[in-house]
Amino acid sequence: DSRDTHGQRDIVTAAEFDSFELAWEWKISPGGNSGVKYLVIEDRPQSPGHEYQMIDDTGYPGKLKTEQLTAAFYDVLPAENRALRAAGQWNQSRVVSNGKTVEHYLNGTKVLQYELESPALRAAIAKSKFKDIARFGKLQNGFILLQDHGDRVWYRNVKVRRLPATGGTAAQAAAKGVQIVANDAGKRVDITIDGKPFTSYIYPESLKKPVLFP
DSSP states (O other): OOOOOTTTTOEEOSSOBSSEEEEEEEEEOTTOEEEEEEEEOTTSTTOOOEEEEEEOTTTOSSOOOGGGSTTSBTTTBOOOSOOOOOTTSOEEEEEEEETTEEEEEETTEEEEEEETTOHHHHHHHHTSTTTTOTTTTSOOOBEEEEOOOSSOEEEEEEEEEEOOOOHHHHHHHHHSSEEEEEETTTTEEEEEETTEEEEEEEOOTTOSSOEEEO
16 A cells, blocks of 8 residues: 555564575565565664665656665665566565675576675765664674565565575584594594594504504
8 A cells, every 4th residue: 555564564584694595586566665674683773684675666656776776785785787577577586695795686687796894885884874773784693574665565485595604604613513534545533523633543454443642
């Protein structure tokens, strides 16, 4: 009915995500406006998040900036090379947040890429409506939200999966637990626990039982 119901009908994930891949199909009503938010911070007023904009670019009654067109990081960064289908037709969208790198896709084409906490992103946020929101634009756990903006919007095939951590975080994660490395040529086995050397042993052919040494 085009009334802004102030998020009363938002659909929000129960879990939080930082590194993830989110894919969905959607269509918007003529003149409609909506979006999908990620990295949503629920302890801030109005639960701000990074929004993948979904809007009727040509039929929306108001004037739109490039940062407010479909597939943009709403009010922050514009999308490029967009093959948007008209209102009432199904579009395919995807967001990949992998470490500090975030990508927006529209109908199979990557249309936007940016780096969290980068100087370029900080500068863009400083010119946006989100300039005074703490932690906005930083890598953090956040909810995913299908926005209720009062206009009719349809979703189908909404899928999300977590991605393994990248960079230093991945190295730290890989180091957790027990790792056993065997060297058949040297008849040697090295054991580490949580990335730290624990013990090694050799198994000479003359011995049936391995010899342990620190």
